[in-house]
Amino acid sequence: MENLGYLFAAFTVVWVVLFGYILSLLRRQRQLQRDLDSLKERSSARQGKG
Amino acid sequence: MRSNILLGLSFLLMVAALYLVFIYVPTEKEMGIVQRIFYLMVPMGWLALLAFLIVFIGSILYLVKRESRWDILAHSSAEVGIVFTTLTLIVGSIWAKPVWGVWWTWEPRLTSTLVLWLIYVAYLMVRSLAADESQGARFAAVVGIIGFIDIPIVVLATTLWRGMHPGPIIFQGGLAPSMLLTLLVSIAAFTTLYFCLLGRRIGLREAEAEIRKMSQD
Numbered sequence: 263m264e265n266l267g268y269l270f271a272a273f274t275v276v277w278v279v280l281f282g283y284i285l286s287l288l289r290r291q292r293q294l295q296r297d298l299d300s301l302k303e304r305s306s307a308r309q310g311k312g
Numbered sequence: 313m314r315s316n317i318l319l320g321l322s323f324l325l326m327v328a329a330l331y332l333v334f335i336y337v338p339t340e341k342e343m344g345i346v347q348r349i350f351y352l353m354v355p356m357g358w359l360a361l362l363a364f365l366i367v368f369i370g371s372i373l374y375l376v377k378r379e380s381r382w383d384i385l386a387h388s389s390a391e392v393g394i395v396f397t398t399l400t401l402i403v404g405s406i407w408a409k410p411v412w413g414v415w416w417t418w419e420p421r422l423t424s425t426l427v428l429w430l431i432y433v434a435y436l437m438v439r440s441l442a443a444d445e446s447q448g449a450r451f452a453a454v455v456g457i458i459g460f461i462d463i464p465i466v467v468l469a470t471t472l473w474r475g476m477h478p479g480p481i482i483f484q485g486g487l488a489p490s491m492l493l494t495l496l497v498s499i500a501a502f503t504t505l506y507f508c509l510l511g512r513r514i515g516l517r518e519a520e521a522e523i524r525k526m527s528q529d
Contacts, residue, residue, distance in 0.1 A: 275403065
């Protein structure tokens with residue numbers, strides 16, 4: 263079981279980085295959805311006035 | 313729907329790969345338990361190369377056809393490729409310490425991989441520093457094509473120069489069948505994950521483009 267710490271570290275780094283990247287993609291997706299919703303709201307408000 | 317199937321397949325393959333790596337495959341005699349990093353290291357390296365091959369193809373098609381979908385593909389693959397190249401460098405360093413006694417050495421395979429990482433970081437920087445989006449896409453496509461020159465150097469580094477990194481044992485039949493099976497399942501698991509991430513990233517770029525178009529109208 264020598265060097266078990268290195269094996270643990272390698273797998274931990276891979277999963278932490280991949281999960282971090284997936285979370286960043288999800289956060290960006292949520293932000294874009296918010297932007298899209300506000301744009302649609304503004305556009306429908308403008309059409310209502312017109 | 314299709315992306316959910318791919319995500320489910322990726323999860324199942326990942327569970328299978330973890331079972332094979334930690335329970336099924338025997339411990340290698342020379343390096344001991346730390347050799348299991350091999351089943352992480354090879355898929356990470358393979359995906360770095362695959363991702364940048366897709367950048368290369370997407371960049372050529374963008375310059376030839378000037379269709380934004382090819383730029384979106386290349387840009388998305390470059391970002392995911394940088395994640396996997398970063399992991400290749402970190403995991404390689406963690407493996408090098410117990411085996412070679414150092415975290416890093418200026419050995420041909422390691423050095424060419426670091427150069428590869430720097431080239432594609434430059435690819436993303438060129439894009440963000442350009443005056444407008446289409447100029448950024450054009451400049452980035454040129455970097456994506458020229459940068460691909462480093463890929464054969466990375467692949468052939470262990471055969472062209474004598475470094476500390478072992479040669480291409482996988483294709484020379486140097487792996488026991490159980491080790492080869494574990495490696496192939498691990499490669500399949502991470503490759504499906506790569507395509508999941510690529511699909512998500514492309515979706516984000518398309519949404520960004522749609523929002524930009526809507527706000528200009």
